[in-house]
Amino acid sequence: MAGEYKYQESLDWQPEDLFEKYTFKEMLTSSDARILGIKGMLLALIMLGVGGIMALTMRLELMEPGIQFIGPKPYINAVTIHGLIMVLAYAVPFATSSLYFILPRTLGIRNIQNAWAAHLSFVALLISAALLFISRPDFTWAFYAPLSLRVATDMIWMAYVSIILVGISEFLGGIPLISTAFAWKRESGKRWMEMPLAGWGALTGGLFLTISAPMLSIVGVIMLTDFLQITAIYDPARGGDALTFLFMSWFYGHPAVYLPLIPLIAVLYHMLPKMLGRNLWSHTSGIVAFTALFFLGFGVWVHHFQPNFTVHSWLNFFYQFTTMLIIIPSSLHVFNWVASMWQGRISEETRRAIPFKFIAGAIFMIIVGGVNGFLNGLISVDTDFIHNTYWLPAHFHAMFLGFIGMMSMAVFYFLFPYITGRMFSYRLANLHFWIWMPGIFVQVMMMFWLGMTYHPRWVVDYLPLPEWVSGQFWLSIAGFANGFGFLIFLINVLVSVRSGEPVSRDPWVMPDTTPASKDSAPVTNAAE
Amino acid sequence: MQNALGLLDDQNILFAVMLGLGLLGIGTMFFAMFTPRRWHIPYSVEIVFAGIIFTIVMGGAYYSQKTVSQYWADIPKMEEEASNKKITIDYKSDSFDTAVSAYLYQWGFIFINPDGSASRNALSVKPGARVLVHVLANDVIHGFQIPAVHITTEVDPKSVRSIWFRAPDKPGKYLIQCMDYCGIGHHQMKAWLVVTDNVVPKIENGGLG
Numbered sequence: 001m002a003g004e005y006k007y008q009e010s011l012d013w014q015p016e017d018l019f020e021k022y023t024f025k026e027m028l029t030s031s032d033a034r035i036l037g038i039k040g041m042l043l044a045l046i047m048l049g050v051g052g053i054m055a056l057t058m059r060l061e062l063m064e065p066g067i068q069f070i071g072p073k074p075y076i077n078a079v080t081i082h083g084l085i086m087v088l089a090y091a092v093p094f095a096t097s098s099l100y101f102i103l104p105r106t107l108g109i110r111n112i113q114n115a116w117a118a119h120l121s122f123v124a125l126l127i128s129a130a131l132l133f134i135s136r137p138d139f140t141w142a143f144y145a146p147l148s149l150r151v152a153t154d155m156i157w158m159a160y161v162s163i164i165l166v167g168i169s170e171f172l173g174g175i176p177l178i179s180t181a182f183a184w185k186r187e188s189g190k191r192w193m194e195m196p197l198a199g200w201g202a203l204t205g206g207l208f209l210t211i212s213a214p215m216l217s218i219v220g221v222i223m224l225t226d227f228l229q230i231t232a233i234y235d236p237a238r239g240g241d242a243l244t245f246l247f248m249s250w251f252y253g254h255p256a257v258y259l260p261l262i263p264l265i266a267v268l269y270h271m272l273p274k275m276l277g278r279n280l281w282s283h284t285s286g287i288v289a290f291t292a293l294f295f296l297g298f299g300v301w302v303h304h305f306q307p308n309f310t311v312h313s314w315l316n317f318f319y320q321f322t323t324m325l326i327i328i329p330s331s332l333h334v335f336n337w338v339a340s341m342w343q344g345r346i347s348e349e350t351r352r353a354i355p356f357k358f359i360a361g362a363i364f365m366i367i368v369g370g371v372n373g374f375l376n377g378l379i380s381v382d383t384d385f386i387h388n389t390y391w392l393p394a395h396f397h398a399m400f401l402g403f404i405g406m407m408s409m410a411v412f413y414f415l416f417p418y419i420t421g422r423m424f425s426y427r428l429a430n431l432h433f434w435i436w437m438p439g440i441f442v443q444v445m446m447m448f449w450l451g452m453t454y455h456p457r458w459v460v461d462y463l464p465l466p467e468w469v470s471g472q473f474w475l476s477i478a479g480f481a482n483g484f485g486f487l488i489f490l491i492n493v494l495v496s497v498r499s500g501e502p503v504s505r506d507p508w509v510m511p512d513t514t515p516a517s518k519d520s521a522p523v524t525n526a527a528e
Numbered sequence: 529m530q531n532a533l534g535l536l537d538d539q540n541i542l543f544a545v546m547l548g549l550g551l552l553g554i555g556t557m558f559f560a561m562f563t564p565r566r567w568h569i570p571y572s573v574e575i576v577f578a579g580i581i582f583t584i585v586m587g588g589a590y591y592s593q594k595t596v597s598q599y600w601a602d603i604p605k606m607e608e609e610a611s612n613k614k615i616t617i618d619y620k621s622d623s624f625d626t627a628v629s630a631y632l633y634q635w636g637f638i639f640i641n642p643d644g645s646a647s648r649n650a651l652s653v654k655p656g657a658r659v660l661v662h663v664l665a666n667d668v669i670h671g672f673q674i675p676a677v678h679i680t681t682e683v684d685p686k687s688v689r690s691i692w693f694r695a696p697d698k699p700g701k702y703l704i705q706c707m708d709y710c711g712i713g714h715h716q717m718k719a720w721l722v723v724t725d726n727v728v729p730k731i732e733n734g735g736l737g
Contacts, residue, residue, distance in 0.1 A: 360557070377589075
């Protein structure tokens, strides 16, 4: 097929100790895409640890019915910080940073464009996270308006500023992705259809960031002015309307779930052919899926508060229709990955490789989390047991923890030799995978179970119904197991970065052992 | 137990479809990873696959739209009935229909019965009765869920949600809970749907305080 992208082994992918090459000061100021990527990923991993501690605090409290360790107020602080940190300070920055890292060399251009925006994005995120921790908000990470304006403490204005800043940070973070994709077009002079899928992910992911994130900042500004009694847009008691808040905040909030997803899918499209040692199943199918996901992704946000009785019923059904449609591009991505694995033999080296295991786990979890989108989107089922029961956290934990968590680990293990010039401990990484895979699966399944038994969200205490007690217990056990897995990851990274086995050649060059036949396209591993 | 939407059985079919899709996806992935048979899938398979997914999800959407439209269409009818019949509390009557207002405030429920009496955190209905509820949130966004009759709604301040359900046939106490975080007392925001045959439940008269 014309324009088919050929997987090529770039000469630049050599193990390198970047921590030796750059001084600490250079690391802070360098515009090298790899340095920007490492900084973003390390900050994100620290945030993952912080968010994880919050999660384990909650799990400890929820392990048994009744209030044992922390009261409702600190509990909801933990919920709020866990949610905001995990989505806005771990998932999104990790995904964009890892794409910064791989993008220039995948597209064959020198560096990401507009690196200044990535610098500013990083600084804005740091300030935003600091403000969030100082203000200790207790309005949940969805910060629904009349409540989030009323539970205020003296410091709560900092949380609104933090929301404004994180919107700015994400907007800026998207600029390098878009401009790098355009730089590829300018420099290579090829047609758009020939752009590598990582570039397509950067383009659509960057557009997602730059179009949706300003709305988050606007919501933050309105919340600040409402809080200062300058305006009364969201506060019904003073003539505002909570519905305005819902429409505005979810206009950001739905695309927000694609902000970490799309860049990591793009990275997956880069990693999978490299791990398999051969071309993807289809380049065109990936482009179709990215484009369709982009256009549909902006047309579904009303399903977060469906059914909405104040809008006309056909509008509710319109959003139900678009929500159902979005299953198609998502499943085309998965189809492409599975077909790529199926079309040739998977060598023993690939099977044993840690990044491949995490990729397989991520695909497994995106299927688990994706198919129940079929039920979530249907208003008739949504108004029964889905809306704001544990079913909903189950869905997005399957996606965020299952897909994005597993994928980010795949990316980090994959990039580790290129960052440090050393190899991580295989045994510890393997242990990490075999703790996380069942751990995340059990955790998600227990959440689904609690959702089906109508366990409400956002509660510090629950009725001692037998199905709720056992569900919460095993959920907590699985949560602690995942925390233990992260600890192993941490130890592995900290030890291997100093005393790991040095690697001299690209460790992820995998042999393609598929016997040649007339059906399979020739594999071009050499640079064109 | 009769579902308000009448879809307990249909829901099982949707559930089975979802499980089937999931198992198909996961099964195919493992098969693709471990089978010695290799297959370069032609594009036609993907087109057929997308067509099947499209059919399934559109079938689900059509089904949901039909059920929900029916459910919503019944609300104005019931509103009319409620205003015409001048419903009085008569627990001995066989054909008992009632229209109740539910006020949701931090962190409790007040139910106003048609005769103006108010009961706090308990809604008393006869077994099998068709109950129309006007749900109002007083301060912040609340949720209103009765698991036993499979009904959830989210309610914003200033707007009224009308929902109806058919009460369970078996007398007893059924949970009503708030589904949206509404402050630190959210976990305590519970009420009971009291399904009772002929005993007039204790009703607290008084204001909304």
